[in-house]
Amino acid sequence: MVDKLIEFSLRNRFIVLLMAAGLLVWGIFSINKNPIDAIPDLSENQVIVFTEWMGRSPQVIEDQVTYPLVSNIQGIAKVKNIRGTSMFGMSFVYIIFEDDVDVYWARTRVLERLNYAQRLLPEGITPTLGPDGTGVGHVFWYTLDAKGMDLGEQRALQDWYIKFGLQTVAGVAEVASFGGFEKQYQIVIDPIKLQFYNLSMMDVMKQVKAGNNDVGGRKFEMSNMAYIIRGLGYIKNREDVENISVSNNNGIPIRIKDIGNVQMGSDLRLGIFDENGEGEAVGGIVVMRYGENADKVIKAVKEKMKEVEKGLPAGVTFKIAYDRSTLIEAAIETIKEKLIEEIIIVSLIVMLFLLHWRSALSIIIQIPITIAVSFILLNAFGISSNIMSLTGIALAIGVIVDNGIIMSENAYRGLSEWQNNPANKKV
Missing domain, CATH: 3.30.2090.10 (Multidrug efflux transporter AcrB TolC docking domain; DN and DC subdomains)
Known part of the structure; x- marks a missing residue:
């Protein structure tokens, strides 16, 4: 089987080169399409139901809100587990679905049940779905640098101007405000x-x-x-x-x-937000929508912040508290550096020991094609480009190079033995 495959490849070089070029183009398209993030999303496939009833004790919340919701949400198809949490004035219900369930299908099923469970809750209490994000969806944090403006005015500016502007960015599920006074x-x-x-x-x-x-x-x-x-x-x-x-x-x-x-x-505050021990601050958390490209979303948010900043009062600017794109770009730069290093090392080794540039070229060509094919498989299995997957690719480059060197050296040695065999010489 292997002999026939090698023979076919040698006799049909144009077809093999065409297939390799096609895989390379497909892989480049897959690289641009594959979502990029720094952290692999290992969170559970869940939908959060949040209900607010301020002023009520946790026991009242448990009896009149959490228990009716949990008992009525049970029975939804493909639900793995349901968890309920009651605290002062708030109720959280976490519905955990099977891993292969589409998150938007799950949210629709939960919303149907909430419409039915609404009649069992106290008057004026409305449960709402949490944002369609995941546990690692907090990709960008910012605070306001507004010296001379009180915390109440800063929070009003955040809630009624900045938040609405940033929520229009594609891929943003929610902008959660924190700090200050409502x-x-x-x-x-x-x-x-x-x-x-x-x-x-x-x-x-x-x-x-x-x-x-x-x-x-x-x-x-x-x-x-x-x-x-x-x-x-x-x-x-x-x-x-x-x-x-x-x-x-x-x-x-x-x-x-x-x-x-x-x-x-x-409004009643249950805590404060302090920035680096310098005092209270007001800001927001950008929550990325499920399955989006984190690097692309962060860049779009930064561009939108430049537009929003033009409408801020004099002396008010943004301060970035957390930016995951720095870690994402560092991971991408690492894979680029390793790729260039491997190409240089392979070229030197093959040229030094084999003194044959065509053998070095054949090994170098394998590296980008193999990486491109790996991104095709990442998209096929729904895996994003993150620290774990990119590290695996970086480690795999060494294996690809080793195999290429071994195969080239073996072929070079076999041809040398064949040429030096007296039986193969023409009389």
Whole structure:
């Protein structure tokens, strides 16, 4: 079999060269198509369901949110395991699927079950799916360098401008904000005044909620013109909250400022983000979408940050806290250096010991073709270019070179013995 294959290759050199060129072109295309990352993704194939119910204890969250969700999500096809976690004000449910399940098919199945389980949860509680990323999807971290700006303003800038801009980048699943203070209007009620006007906290909450709303009316026609009647009621500043009417006393409206004070404050914080011991900072975490090219996504995020930075207030700039592309580029440079080193070493060894440049050329040609074929196989099996796979290729280059040298030397020795054999000489 091997003899026939060698004979066919020798008699049909053009076909062999054509096949090698085709594999090389296919491999180059596969290299550009193969996703590049620094860390191999060994995380489980999971979908995360997050539910928030602030102010409730972990036991209440467990009984009224986590348990109903877990019991109703059970039974989804190809589910390997379900894990539930309850903490203060939050519930997390992790649905682990089989490794061969498509992640977007899994998210669709979970979403169908959540629509059914919604009726079992307390009123106003809505479970949501986590981003379609993996455990190693945090590819880029940044912070804001904004000297002189308070943390509340920085967090508002991050949540309402920077985050929306970066989320438009292709391949980004989510931009998670961290640090600072989330600004909110806080109503401090005087219980004595509340009792005096015979009001309850639920009355105040209900009226505040109703007071922050736009309403639409019908169309009003006059002089061949149609006018749309609207009631504008969205809150725009603190005074709007203070003037919300809660009830009335003998025809006199009782407003929020009559029973308490309205102030700007921050949401409850369970921790802070400190940067290098220099104080608190505000920033974001870019989460890459499942199966995307990490290096390509990071480059696109950096380009988008240049556009977003033009709209930032004076003196506000980005500071990169973590950039995985540096590790990715280092891994790529390593494989390039090893490839060049191997080509040089092979050329020197073959030329020095065999004194035959065509033998060196045949070995050198094997290296790029073999690497190109390896990337074809990486794409076929869904494996990304990472430290592990690139290290394997780098180690395999040595094996390829060794085999090429041995085969060339053996062929050279066999031809030499054949030429020096008197029986093969012409009379």
